Structures are given as C-alpha cells and as structure tokens.
Amino acid sequence: MADDKHTQPEVDRLTGIATTGHEWDGIKELNTPLPRWWLWTFYVTIVWAIGYMVVYPAIPLISSHTVGLLGYTNRAAVQVELAKLETQRNIQAAGLADASFEQIKANPDLNRIALARGKAAFGDNCMGCHGAGGMGFIGYPNLADDDWIWGGKPEQIQQTLLHGIRWEQSPDTRVGNMPAFGRTGMLKRDEIAESVEYVRSLAGLDVEKSANLAKGKEVFAANCASCHGDEGKGNQELGAPSLTDAIWLYGNSRAAMTEGLINGRGGAMPAWSGRLDPVTIKALTVYVGSLGGGQ
Amino acid sequence: MTQPSAPVPYTDDDDIPLFAPTPKVYPQKVSGTYRRIKWGLLIVGMAIYYLLPFVRWDRGPNLPDQAVLVDFERRRFYFFFIELWPQEVYYFTGLLILAAIILFLMNALAGRIWCGYLCPQTVWTDLFLRVERFFEGDRRDRIKLDDAPWTADKVARKAGKHFVWLMIAWWTGGAWVLYFADAPTLVRDLATLQAPFTAYVWIGILTATTYILAGHLREQVCLHMCPWPRIQAALTDEHALNVSYRYDRGEPRMSVKEAKRAREAEQPAGDCIDCHQCVAVCPTGVDIRQGSQLGCIQCGLCIDACDTVMTKIGRPVRLIAYDTDEAIKAREVGQTPTYKPIRARTILYAAIIALVGGAMVYQLATRAFLGMSLLHDRTPLFVTLRDGSIRNTYTVRLINKRTESRQIALTIDGPTSVAMEVQGATATSDWRPIITVNPDTTQEVRVLVTIPRSSLQSGSNMIRIKASDLFAGETVTIAENFFAP
Numbered sequence: 085m086a087d088d089k090h091t092q093p094e095v096d097r098l099t100g101i102a103t104t105g106h107e108w109d110g111i112k113e114l115n116t117p118l119p120r121w122w123l124w125t126f127y128v129t130i131v132w133a134i135g136y137m138v139v140y141p142a143i144p145l146i147s148s149h150t151v152g153l154l155g156y157t158n159r160a161a162v163q164v165e166l167a168k169l170e171t172q173r174n175i176q177a178a179g180l181a182d183a184s185f186e187q188i189k190a191n192p193d194l195n196r197i198a199l200a201r202g203k204a205a206f207g208d209n210c211m212g213c214h215g216a217g218g219m220g221f222i223g224y225p226n227l228a229d230d231d232w233i234w235g236g237k238p239e240q241i242q243q244t245l246l247h248g249i250r251w252e253q254s255p256d257t258r259v260g261n262m263p264a265f266g267r268t269g270m271l272k273r274d275e276i277a278e279s280v281e282y283v284r285s286l287a288g289l290d291v292e293k294s295a296n297l298a299k300g301k302e303v304f305a306a307n308c309a310s311c312h313g314d315e316g317k318g319n320q321e322l323g324a325p326s327l328t329d330a331i332w333l334y335g336n337s338r339a340a341m342t343e344g345l346i347n348g349r350g351g352a353m354p355a356w357s358g359r360l361d362p363v364t365i366k367a368l369t370v371y372v373g374s375l376g377g378g379q
Numbered sequence: 380m381t382q383p384s385a386p387v388p389y390t391d392d393d394d395i396p397l398f399a400p401t402p403k404v405y406p407q408k409v410s411g412t413y414r415r416i417k418w419g420l421l422i423v424g425m426a427i428y429y430l431l432p433f434v435r436w437d438r439g440p441n442l443p444d445q446a447v448l449v450d451f452e453r454r455r456f457y458f459f460f461i462e463l464w465p466q467e468v469y470y471f472t473g474l475l476i477l478a479a480i481i482l483f484l485m486n487a488l489a490g491r492i493w494c495g496y497l498c499p500q501t502v503w504t505d506l507f508l509r510v511e512r513f514f515e516g517d518r519r520d521r522i523k524l525d526d527a528p529w530t531a532d533k534v535a536r537k538a539g540k541h542f543v544w545l546m547i548a549w550w551t552g553g554a555w556v557l558y559f560a561d562a563p564t565l566v567r568d569l570a571t572l573q574a575p576f577t578a579y580v581w582i583g584i585l586t587a588t589t590y591i592l593a594g595h596l597r598e599q600v601c602l603h604m605c606p607w608p609r610i611q612a613a614l615t616d617e618h619a620l621n622v623s624y625r626y627d628r629g630e631p632r633m634s635v636k637e638a639k640r641a642r643e644a645e646q647p648a649g650d651c652i653d654c655h656q657c658v659a660v661c662p663t664g665v666d667i668r669q670g671s672q673l674g675c676i677q678c679g680l681c682i683d684a685c686d687t688v689m690t691k692i693g694r695p696v697r698l699i700a701y702d703t704d705e706a707i708k709a710r711e712v713g714q715t716p717t718y719k720p721i722r723a724r725t726i727l728y729a730a731i732i733a734l735v736g737g738a739m740v741y742q743l744a745t746r747a748f749l750g751m752s753l754l755h756d757r758t759p760l761f762v763t764l765r766d767g768s769i770r771n772t773y774t775v776r777l778i779n780k781r782t783e784s785r786q787i788a789l790t791i792d793g794p795t796s797v798a799m800e801v802q803g804a805t806a807t808s809d810w811r812p813i814i815t816v817n818p819d820t821t822q823e824v825r826v827l828v829t830i831p832r833s834s835l836q837s838g839s840n841m842i843r844i845k846a847s848d849l850f851a852g853e854t855v856t857i858a859e860n861f862f863a864p
Contacts (some may be wrong), residue, residue: 217758219759226759228772229763229764230764231764329766329767330767376762
C-alpha cells in the first residue's frame with residue numbers, strides 16, 4: 085500500500101470531510117484547508133517582503149546595514165523635508181527682516197509668522213532660564229509681567245537679546261552692577277539693616293517697629309539713590325530695578341535683601357547675536373513682548 | 380446511506396491539497412417579482428451613486444456649490460443645506476448608530492433584506508453577473524464554457540467580460556473620488572490627466588476592489604468576510620420574516636407523477652419536486668430547503684424560481700416565500716398562522732431610531748453659528764504685576780460658521796475691577812475690543828485678564844468671557860477659572 089501514492093483519502097464518516105491521515109489517540113485530523121484566495125494573498129505578501137528587502141534598507145550588519153536598490157533612507161528623506169521647510173521659512177523671514185516692529189504689529193500675517201518663529205526659538209534657547217511661557221525663576225526675570233529691568237520697548241528687548249547682560253564677550257553688552265556693599269566694607273552691618281528696613285517701607289512691605297527709617301533713608305540717599313533713584317523708582321539705563329513695586333527678582337524677604345546688599349547682585353544673560361540670526365532675534369523680540377509685558 | 384470505503388492511510392503528505400477549491404457558483408437567470416424589485420433598486424441605487432456628485436447647491440460666494448462634498452482640504456462636509464465642521468463629526472456617530480439600529484429593525488421585520496437588495500456587494504455582483512451572462516450565456520453555457528478547452532471564442536468571451544467588468548469597476552472608483560472634489564472640474568482634470576495623484580490612486584484602489592469583490596469573490600464576501608451574517612443570526616427570532624421553504628407543504632418530496640398517485644391514494648404528498656431550481660438561481664449557492672442559514676442573503680430569487688415551477692405543474696405558488704418560523708410551525712399543526720410585526724424588539728428599535736434621529740435633528744436645527752473656546756495658559760498660571768495685581772492669560776478661539784465676515788465684541792465679567800486686554804483685536808466699540816472673524820473660519824486671540832489683588836481670593840476665582848456678534852446678536856459665554864497665589 086505504501087507504494088501507491090494515489091489512493092483515495094480516508095473520509096470522516098460523520099462530516100464527510102477527508103482526513104489528513106494524521107491520528108492522535110484515535111482522533112483524526114480533518115483536512116479543512118485554507119481558501120485559495122487566502123493562500124495566494126499569503127504568497128503575495130512573501131514576494132512583497134522579498135522585494136521590499138531588495139529595494140529598501142533591510143538587513144542590519146555589524147556597523148551598517150544593507151542599502152537597498154533605491155538607496156532610500158528615512159534620515160535623508162527627513163533632511164530633504166527639512167531643507168524644503170527651511171526654504172519656505174526663509175521666504176517668510178525675508179518679509180520679517182525688512183519690517184519695523186510697528187509694521188510687524190500692524191500686519192497680522194507678519195505678526196503670526198514672528199510669533200510662531202519666536203515661540204519655537206524661545207523653547208529652544210530661552211526656556212532653560214526663563215521658564216515655559218517666560219514665567220521666570222528666582223534670579224531669572226519673569227518676562228510675562230509688566231516690569232522690565234532694562235526696558236520693555238521692542239528696541240530695548242532686541243538690544244538685550246543681541247548683546248546680552250553683563251556678557252563680557254560682547255562689547256555692547258548691558259552693564260550695571262549691584263555692588264557688594266557688605267563684603268567690600270562700604271556699608272557696615274547696621275547700615276545694611278537700616279537700609280533694608282527703609283527699602284521695605286518704600287515698597288509697602290512690613291517694617292520692624294524699632295527700625296530707624298531716618299537713618300536708613302540717609303544711607304539710601306548716599307549709596308543707593310544714584311542708581312535706584314531718590315524715590316527708589318529704579319533706572320532702566322543702568323538696569324537698576326524699581327524698589328517700590330511688587331516684583332522682586334530675588335524675593336522680598338529680609339534675608340534675600342540683606343544678601344543682595346552684602347554680596348551684590350549681577351546675573352548674566354548671553355549675547356545671542358552671532359548665535360541666532362537677526363530675523364530669529366527679531367521674532368523672539370516680538371514673541372517676548374507678546375507674553376504680556378511688551379510696551 | 381452508503382458505507383464509507385475502508386480507510387486508506389496517506390503515505391505522502393504531498394497528496395494533501397494546501398487549499399480548498401471553492402466550488403464555483405453559476406447562478407441561473409430568473410424572472411419574477413423579486414427579480415424585478417432587485418433590478419429597480421439596482422437602477423435607483425446606482426443612479427444616486429453616480430449622479431449625486433453632479434447635483435449643485437448654491438451656498439453663496441467663496442463656498443463650493445456641490446450638494447454633497449467631503450472637503451478634506453478645507454475640512455468641511457457639505458450635504459445640501461448642512462455644512463459640518465470637523466468638531467461636529469459626532470453627527471456621523473449618530474448616523475452610524477441610526478444605520479445600525481435601522482439594520483436591526485429591518486432584520487427584526489424582514490430578515491436580511493439589506494443583504495438581498497441594498498448591500499453594494501449584492502448590487503454590484505448582480506450587475507457583474509448580468510454582464511457575465513451577456514458574454515457567456517446562462518448557467519449551463521457557463522459551466523460548459525469553463526470546462527471547454529481554450530478556443531478563440533472562449534478567449535473572446537472571457538476577455539469581453541473582464542473588460543466590461545473593469546470598465547464598471549473603473550466607473551465605480553471614478554464616481555467615488557467625485558465626492559471629494561468639485562465633480563465637473565475633477566472629471567475634466569481626470570480626462571486631461573491633470574488631476575491630483577491621490578485621485579488616480581483612489582480610482583485604482585476602488586477599481587481593484589470592485590473588480591475583485593464583485594467579479595471574483597462574490598458570495599465569498601458574504602460567507603467569509605462580512606460580519607453581518609454572524610450578528611444577524613444572533614439578532615433574529617421566530618417572528619422575523621425570512622425567505623423560508625415551507626416544509627409543511629413541500630415534504631415529502633416526490634416527482635409530479637408520484638405526487639399525483641399519492642394524492643389519489645390519499646397518501647401524504649409534498650409540493651417540492653426536487654427540481655433544484657431554487658439552488659440553481661441562488662447567487663450564494665445555498666439550498667434554502669435546509670432552512671435559514673448563514674449563506675442565505677434572502678434576496679428572494681429562489682421564490683421567483685420556485686413560483687415559476689409551481690405555476691408550470693399547477694400547484695399553488697409560494698412554496699418558498701417570506702415567512703416566519705412561527706407561522707410555518709403553526710401551519711404544520713393545522714393552526715392559522717399569526718404574524719407579529721409589532722413586538723417588544725421592533726418597538727424598542729423604532730424607539731431608539733426615533734430618539735437618536737430626533738436628537739440629531741434637534742441638534743442640527745438649534746446649532747450655534749458662533750463658537751468660542753477658551754484655554755487658560757498653564758505656564759505661567761498667573762503673573763504678579765508691578766502694582767501687585769494678578770494677571771491670567773487665556774487663548775480664545777472664535778469660530779464663525781456663517782458665510783459672512785463678523786465683528787465679535789469681547790466682554791468680561793468677574794471680581795471687582797476686572798480688566799481685559801486683547802492681543803489681536805482689530806478695533807474697539809464702546810471700549811469693548813472687537814475682533815474681525817472672516818467667513819467660515821476661526822480666529823485666535825490672546826486675552827490678558829488683570830484683577831487687583833484685593834478683589835481676589837487665594838486659589839480659584841471665577842470669570843466669564845462673553846463673545847457677542849455686534850450685528851446678528853448671537854452670543855456665547857464661557858466661565859473659566861482665574862488663579863491667584
């Protein structure tokens with residue numbers, strides 16, 4: 085029987101379906117094969133997969149991979165797309181480069197482009213210190229409030245962005261230091277305490293009952309008024325903040341104010357000229373102004 | 380019953396076929412009531428499908444004048460007087476619910492009439508079979524032709540059939556893409572080979588699926604691909620009308636002569652003469668006499684076939700008919716059958732249809748043409764200003780669903796001395812910032828709200844921003860939180 089290959093297959097009596105001849109513990113497997121269309125679809129996918137491996141990069145090698153006949157890579161495709169995007173951006177940027185801040189503000193399209201570009205650049209470059217949305221941290225100014233240490237007009241913001249603050253590599257950087265009155269011995273400890281109380285009285289903060297405000301005023305007039313003004317209103321030319329408002333870059337506790345007087349203050353901001361192109365800096369200016377404090 | 384032959388074990392696995400050859404179904408030509416209904420529905424259905432994109436509907440300037448249009452580029456759906464925005468896609472959810480429940484109701488009343496008369500698979504297969512019959516003749520001729528060796532005549536017939544099939548399939552895909560762009564323009568662009576690449580791709584895909592599904596797979600789609608037969612079997616009951624073989628009348632089967640003899644001898648005699656006409660005409664190749672089954676799409680063609688035979692042999696028609704299990708059972712024991720089209724299940728389905736349909740119509744009739752969304756800036760949540768007051772910033776998006784430009788005024792209501800500055804306002808009116816929103820678009824502005832510290836409590840405070848159309852009078856108000864330290 086073994087030599088006759090073309091015998092009739094065994095048919096299951098109950099279902100009338102041929103069996104495969106396989107038997108396990110008396111249970112016979114029925115031959116219920118796959119539909120033809122299913123099988124062909126399966127073969128087509130195999131052929132497709134082989135073709136795919138030939139045409140596209142597919143097999144990882146030790147330090148590289150097979151290249152494929154088309155020479156396609158995702159990375160190159162992304163580069164092409166990015167280049168396209170950059171070209172398109174440059175067309176938009178051309179309009180931005182020539183426009184004044186007034187013109188940008190008056191033109192909704194330019195304004196939209198500037199804000200979008202500025203927002204992206206802010207996320208990449210500024211958020212690390214100034215926080216998301218320009219919310220600021222201790223020592224890093226909040227850009228969404230209405231207080232500006234070096235001025236909040238577009239030209240002033242742009243100047244700050246271009247040349248930085250206390251950034252020695254840039255010759256045009258903004259300079260102005262809060263001296264270390266305590267450490268250098270310019271003011272004695274009790275004079276510092278008195279001027280702290282006086283400044284608190286200017287800002288409407290709570291003042292020690294025993295404080296000698298008259299003495300504090302004297303110290304203030306002699307040492308602080310030259311930068312912060314006689315009334316403590318500040319001077320944006322020198323980056324001297326107003327001491328009368330509700331905004332305190334380093335906090336308004338006695339400890340923070342005393343520390344400022346003893347050790348001085350002078351945070352730095354990098355100059356972005358040379359690192360970012362002028363159009364991006366312009367866009368950043370518009371964006372920073374839009375955060376809430378622009379003048 | 381014949382005894383199966385003695386088991387012969389396989390000796391070589393190569394003998395086992397890898398696939399099951401599907402027996403090819405050769406439906407026979409048939410005429411009668413249900414065939415006429417099917418032709419009628421086919422003509423109406425296809426006329427709607429092919430001609431609807433060319434129906435025009437004036438919506439004024441700057442808007443497409445195509446009655447039914449899915450505009451992906453501008454993200455709008457137009458249906459005669461209705462224009463839907465992407466955020467109103469829930470209407471389609473409603474439509475899907477309606478479609479499902481209507482299908483259930485149809486099933487509870489008259490079984491799978493969707494499958495038999497309206498399903499595109501059935502309609503296109505019908506048309507393709509008509510073409511096949513034109514080129515290759517009726518059932519017997521087709522079986523003979525398939526068995527015959529390849530001759531010039533066979534090649535010509537087969538080629539002609541496949542060519543017409545492909546033409547129909549191509550038209551099917553061609554009509555499909557017309558729903559997604561201005562139809563007359565697209566037809567011209569397609570003819571001059573200037574249409575977008577995607578149009579050709581979609582025509583290609585639909586040509587292929589139509590040709591394969593309606594030409595080659597046919598009943599395989601109903602038997603193996605479609606989920607509805609499985610669901611339907613679970614939803615049907617003994618009161619639903621189904622295409623049924625009235626076995627109470629048909630059994631026992633015997634020839635006309637035998638039946639005559641049996642009746643004369645007052646022996647039981649069935650009307651079924653076992654002529655297999657019902658099987659021959661069946662587009663899915665089932666034997667309805669085995670009862671309701673998955674393969675039966677209930678198109679009623681076997682009713683037409685059986686009626687023809689019954690008329691010929693002088694027996695009453697409708698041995699196969701739309702009937703209920705309950706009625707057949709009643710007749711079998713000599714009772715008068717009763718029909719219950721109104722029962723708990725049909726009432727429930729009808730109620731759901733009325734409810735969902737009513738809700739959708741109400742929604743559509745009362746939907747707003749001015750919309751606003753308000754998004755509170757999260758970083759920073761609030762800002763302290765120099766004078767100690769607190770500011771929160773919001774992004775406001777105004778939605779104008781009208782076809783004309785509108786002037787929208789924003790006003791704010793909240794704690795004492797609340798003030799608002801709008802970045803992106805075009806003008807002011809009575810100190811209110813005005814925003815111009817172009818027709819059929821949205822406009823985003825940033826709203827800076829400042830409130831003195833003294834009128835705020837720590838944590839959440841409530842503000843209300845109101846957008847009002849200066850001329851049409853439509854308003855939207857949104858309440859939002861204002862956060863203070």
